[in-house]
Each structure stands twice: as structure tokens, then as C-alpha cells.
Amino acid sequence: MGLFSDLSSLGFENEDDIEVFKKKDLEMVDETEEIEDFEEKEKIPEEEDYLYEKNIECPCCGLDFDAPAIFASKMRPLGQGIDLRPKYEGIDPIKYEALVCPICGYASLATSFNDIDTMQVVKVQDKxxxxxxxxxxxxxxxSYDEAIVRYKMALLxxxxxxxxxxKKAYTCLKLAWVIRGKLESEGESLTEEQKKQLEADEDECLDNAYEGFSMANTSEDYPICGMEETTVEYLLSYLAYRKGKYKEAAKYIYPIIANKxxxxxxKKLSLKLKDMIRNDYKAATNKQ
Ligand SMILES: [Zn+2]
Incomplete structure (x- = not known):
């Protein structure tokens, strides 16, 4: 199954063979509104308690719709994974970052929802x-499934x-994180086949993120998607590492470590990643 196959329920039947990054492109290169709330005591908050309804105007059809948004003041960070995926207490906020206009179908991550020009509006209206x-x-x-469908609409x-x-790379990276969130939170109730499919989808998204950020790194001006050059190059190092491209991973990580x-x-994650790259490179070379 292709990445877009589960959009058929929304009316998209022939999106299965879409390539996020065309082979031709690859050859060319080697919020939320803060609202003050009263501090809650004792009661452990439910996911719903972190959310409020926000009215959003669609830049494509001009109509408005309501979508869930997160009270930034309630967020309690628990840390970041090696690929910079953030975790928070009580809620996975990444689930809520992809917005879909329920009227015209235009979708994008919330941070770039209004970044669409006239030509692009016409493409959404046509296709x-x-x-x-x-x-x-x-x-x-x-649910994770509802979030995943919204991300796939954004990527489409x-x-x-x-x-x-x-932009495509960033949507792919976040979609990979939401898929991993589903695997983590629902893993026990999934069949082996479902888990395999989700793992394959996560892999495909991270591969796409790697290709897209590689091209963006050499052709776009920083900051890109709100990230500084070192953050994107750190991500590229990790994404190259997980593909087994250790030399490329090292090429990105050493300048970051040397940067004061x-x-x-x-800094902390870079030192950890450098050790992972070095150990896995040695293990791979010893096997040969
Ligand atoms: Zn719309």
C-alpha cells in the first residue's frame, strides 16, 4: 500500500502512485494562540483539557472552520528524542499540527497554513x-488515525x-512522528501486519524527510521551517545515520560539535549521535 492509500475514504482514489520527491529532483543534488488559564490543582488533566476550539480562516476558499488548538501554557515538556521529536506530559501535540479545511480540502501544517500563493490556490481548487x-x-x-489522515492530506x-x-520534508518528518506515536500508544492492540505497515510508512516518511532537507539545505535560505542551519544539519546527520550513510552523517555532525x-x-544530542555513528560505522566495517 502506498502512503496515500487511506485517503480513499475522503474521495482520493488514485493517489497511490504519487511520489513525494520525484526521482528527477533527487538527482539534482548529491502557535498556537496562548490563552491564560487558571492553574489546575490535584486533578490529572485529560487530553481534552489541553485543547480549545480555534476559528481558522481558510486561505483557499475564504470560509472559516473550527479546529482544536493547544493551550501553550499547559504544556509540560518531557524532553526530546534523538531525532528531535518532542514529548509532553498528557498530550502528543504533534497530532494537532496538521489542519484540513473541511470545506475545500486544503491542508497544511498550522505554522504554514497561510503560506499559499494565488497559483497554489488554483491548484488546490483544481486538483x-x-x-x-x-x-x-x-x-x-x-485519535492517531484522524491525525494521520490530516497529515496525509497536508502532504498531498x-x-x-x-x-x-x-515544506514537504517537514510534513514528512512530523508525519513520521505521528505514526510512531500511534505505534507507541496502540502497539499492543495492533496486528503484526498493521505494525509492519506503520513501520514501513514511518521509514518512507523519514527517507522523504532526508531527501527533502538535503535538497533544501543546498538551495533554500535559512531559517527553513523555523529551523536554523545547525538544527537542520543535525537532523540530516541523524537521518543519514539511520539509513546507514555513516560518512555523510559524520560530515554533518562534526562541524556542529565544533560550533560554540x-x-x-x-550539543548534548550531537555528542550522543556522534558516538552512535562511530560505533555503528566500526561495527559495519568490521563485518566486511
Ligand atoms: Zn477551504
Whole structure:
């Protein structure tokens, strides 16, 4: 099954063979609104308690819709994974970052929802809206499946509107994180086949993120997707490492370690990643 196959329920039947990054492209290169709330005591908050309804105007059809948004003041960070995926107490906020207009089908990550030009609006109206049959919503809380469908719509819109490589890469990275969130939270109730499919989808998304950020790193101006050069190059190092491209991973990580102006978090993660690259490179060379 292709990445887009589960969008058929929204009206998209022939999206299965879409390539996020065309082979031709690859050959060319080697929020939320803060609202003050009263501090809650004793009661352990439910996912719903972190959310409020936000009204959003669609830049494509001009109509407005409501979507869940997160009270930033309630977020309690628990740390970041080696690929910079953040974790928070009580909620996985990444689930709520992809927005879909329920009227015309335009979708994008919330941070770039309004970054669409007239030509791109026409592409959405021609290629997305006529096929889009609407989106069921049931309350503020999204299941992982509901979040994944919204991300896939965002990625489909990125492809249709010929969005920048960095934008497609960022959507792929976040989609990979949501898929991993589903595997972590629902893993026990999934069949082996379902787990394999999700792992394959996560892999495909991370591979796409690697290709897109590689191209963006040499062709776009920083900051890209709100990230500084060192953050993107750190990500590229990790994404190259997980593909077994150890020399490439090392090429990105050593300048970051030598850089005195990086954040303590990136510094700490970079040292850990450098050891992982070195150990796995040695193990791979010894096997040969
Ligand atoms: Zn719309």
C-alpha cells in the first residue's frame, strides 16, 4: 500500500502512485494562540483539557472552520528524542499540527497554513476540492488515525501545490512522528501486519524527510521551517545515520560539535549521535 492509500475514504482514489520527491529532483543534488488559564490543582488533566476550539480562516476558499488548538501554557515538556521529536506530559501535540479545511480540502501544517500563493490556490481548487468529500469530526480530541489522515492530506496538498522541498520534508518528518506515536500508544492492540505497515510508512516518511532537507539545505535560505542551519544539519546527520550513510552523517555532525554557538540540547544530542555513528560505522566495517 502506498502512503496515500487511506485517503480513499475522503474521495482520493488514485493517489497511490504519487511520489513525494520525484526521482528527477533527487538527482539534482548529491502557535498556537496562548490563552491564560487558571492553574489546575490535584486533578490529572485529560487530553481534552489541553485543547480549545480555534476559528481558522481558510486561505483557499475564504470560509472559516473550527479546529482544536493547544493551550501553550499547559504544556509540560518531557524532553526530546534523538531525532528531535518532542514529548509532553498528557498530550502528543504533534497530532494537532496538521489542519484540513473541511470545506475545500486544503491542508497544511498550522505554522504554514497561510503560506499559499494565488497559483497554489488554483491548484488546490483544481486538483483537491473537486475530489474532496469532506472530513468527519467528532469532538476536540483526535485519535492517531484522524491525525494521520490530516497529515496525509497536508502532504498531498504540498505535492499538488509544488511546495518547497523543505515544506514537504517537514510534513514528512512530523508525519513520521505521528505514526510512531500511534505505534507507541496502540502497539499492543495492533496486528503484526498493521505494525509492519506503520513501520514501513514511518521509514518512507523519514527517507522523504532526508531527501527533502538535503535538497533544501543546498538551495533554500535559512531559517527553513523555523529551523536554523545547525538544527537542520543535525537532523540530516541523524537521518543519514539511520539509513546507514555513516560518512555523510559524520560530515554533518562534526562541524556542529565544533560550533560554540549551539544550544545545550543540540550539543548534548550531537555528542550522543556522534558516538552512535562511530560505533555503528566500526561495527559495519568490521563485518566486511
Ligand atoms: Zn477551504
Amino acid at each position: 483537491i476540492t473537486p475530489q474532496f468529500v469532506g472530513l468527519e469530526t467528532d469532538g476536540l480530541v483526535y 496538498c504540498d505535492v499538488v501545490t509544488q511546495a518547497k522541498n523543505s 554557538n549551539i544550544s545545550p540540547t543540540i
